[in-house]
Every structure is written in C-alpha cells, then in structure tokens.
Amino acid sequence: MRQRKPIVAGNWKMNKTVAEAIDLATAIKRELGDCKDVDIVLCPPFTALKAVSEAITDTHVDLGAQNMHWEKSGAYTGEVSAEMLRELYCHYVILGHSERRAYFGETDEIVNKKTKAALAANLQPIVCIGETLAERESGRMTEVITTQVRGSLADLSPRELVSSIIAYEPVWAIGTGRTASPEQAQEVHALIRSLLRELADDAVAQSVRIQYGGSVKPANARELFGQPDIDGGLIGGAALEARSFIEIVRGAI
Ligand code: 13P
Numbered sequence: 001m002r003q004r005k006p007i008v009a010g011n012w013k014m015n016k017t018v019a020e021a022i023d024l025a026t027a028i029k030r031e032l033g034d035c036k037d038v039d040i041v042l043c044p045p046f047t048a049l050k051a052v053s054e055a056i057t058d059t060h061v062d063l064g065a066q067n068m069h070w071e072k073s074g075a076y077t078g079e080v081s082a083e084m085l086r087e088l089y090c091h092y093v094i095l096g097h098s099e100r101r102a103y104f105g106e107t108d109e110i111v112n113k114k115t116k117a118a119l120a121a122n123l124q125p126i127v128c129i130g131e132t133l134a135e136r137e138s139g140r141m142t143e144v145i146t147t148q149v150r151g152s153l154a155d156l157s158p159r160e161l162v163s164s165i166i167a168y169e170p171v172w173a174i175g176t177g178r179t180a181s182p183e184q185a186q187e188v189h190a191l192i193r194s195l196l197r198e199l200a201d202d203a204v205a206q207s208v209r210i211q212y213g214g215s216v217k218p219a220n221a222r223e224l225f226g227q228p229d230i231d232g233g234l235i236g237g238a239a240l241e242a243r244s245f246i247e248i249v250r251g252a253i
Pocket of ligand 1: 011097169173174175176177213214215216234235236237238
C-alpha cells in the first residue's frame with residue numbers, strides 16, 4: 001500500500017480566460033469531484049482563481065495559485081500575498097517554478113522566504129526544483145538539486161516540511177515532450193528524499209510528497225507515478241485539456 005497520498009496538480013501557467021477556466025474546471029469536477037484517492041489541485045492564473053474556486057466548491061478538487069509574495073501587504077506593485085490567496089480558498093501555491101527562476105530572477109533565498117510565508121498562512125507550498133540540461137550533462141545534477149533543496153527549504157521545522165510538497169521538474173523536460181524516464185526521475189526523487197532525511201529525520205522524509213513534472217502525459221503518467229518515490233505530478237500542457245488531465249489523475253490511482 002502507498003504510504004503517501006498521491007497529489008496531481010495542473011499548472012495552467014498563463015493560459016485560460018475566466019470563461020475557459022470555468023469550462024475546464026467544470027469538466028474536471030464532473031469526473032473527479034468525489035475522487036478521494038488522489039489530491040487534485042487546479043492552479044489557474046490569478047485572474048481565474050475566484051471563478052475556479054466557485055466552480056469547485058463542495059468537491060474534492062482543490063485550488064492552488066502559481067506564485068505569491070512573501071510579505072503580508074505593502075508597496076509591492078503587481079504582487080499578491082498569501083492571505084489574499086487564502087481569501088479565495090486556495091490551499092496550495094506553486095513556488096519557485098523554473099520559469100519564475102529563469103525569467104523573473106527567483107533564487108533559492110526568495111523561494112525560501114515565500115515558502116515560509118505560505119506555511120505561516122496555512123497554504124501548502126509546492127516547491128519546484130530541477131536541473132537544466134547543461135547542468136545534467138556536465139555531471140552537476142546532484143550538486144544543483146542538493147543546493148536547491150537545502151536553500152529553498154532552509155530552516156523549516158519538521159512539521160513545516162511535512163506540510164510542504166516538492167516538485168521535481170527537470171528544466172529540459174518542461175514543455176519539450178522529452179520526459180525523464182521513470183528510472184531517471186526515481187533516481188532524483190530518491191536523492192531528494194535522502195536530503196529531506198538530512199534536513200529532518202526518516203519519518204519526515206517518508207511523509208513528504210514529491211511530485212514529478214515535465215512532459216507528463218496520459219501515456220507515461222502511470223509508469224512515472226508507479227515509482228516508489230514519485231507521489232504524483234505537476235502537469236503543464238496536458239492539464240489544459242480536461243480529458244488528458246483526468247486520465248493523468250487516474251494514472252495515480
Ligand atoms: P509540461 O507538462 O507542459 O512539460 O510542464 C510542466 C510544468 O512546468 C508544470 O509546472
């Protein structure tokens with residue numbers, strides 16, 4: 001039996017108008033609204049959070065955001081706080097996605113501040129890490145993952161670690177159609193779990209859910225999610241269409 005409940009989240013990125021978001025959320029909840037075997041999370045853009053929140057009320061499908069600021073309020077034009085997300089019934093927030101790291105300058109230190117602020121506001125952070133192709137090919141994968149895990153999760157208590165979710169997303173697999181093989185992904189997930197053991201202890205390491213992300217499709221989901229240290233997925237492109245997202249979620253059951 002699985003000791004950790006799988007979690008599959010759809011990261012819609014900068015896609016979907018409000019009307020499109022309602023359609024997609026409605027189609028997903030129609031089939032998965034009472035699914036209790038997998039935690040299902042929809043992460044629309046900020047502009048569609050309220051509409052999606054209303055569309056999935058009273059179902060087992062949860063809401064997540066794609067980013068937030070670490071401060072509670074203030075002069076931070078264009079930003080939103082954890083409290084603001086909670087107000088819209090978000091339970092999760094994606095932090096440190098590789099696109100935020102690459103295009104918006106997010107460092108492990110920033111991701112760490114956001115992670116702490118999310119936890120303090122009772123939001124479960126989905127903390128993203130992953131190496132680039134150049135880093136993998138130059139033999140630096142272990143070093144990069146170790147630095148990201150230690151930096152992004154620095155100073156978290158064991159309880160905070162258990163409330164956090166880690167998403168391993170190799171940058172070379174995001175939106176490229178080039179998925180990590182189940183063995184490649186499992187190797188890194190096991191590494192991440194061993195790093196969690198160092199940060200806390202074995203019980204904590206065994207409790208934290210680690211998602212895989214990067215070109216997950218209905219055709220490869222079940223095999224990836226079947227690996228011992230892979231506890232679900234963070235889905236980009238294939239989460240934009242109800243049928244493929246539903247099939248991916250079923251791959252985690
Ligand atoms: P794709 O599933 O489109 O490769 O995107 C993965 C991702 O970045 C999810 O956060």
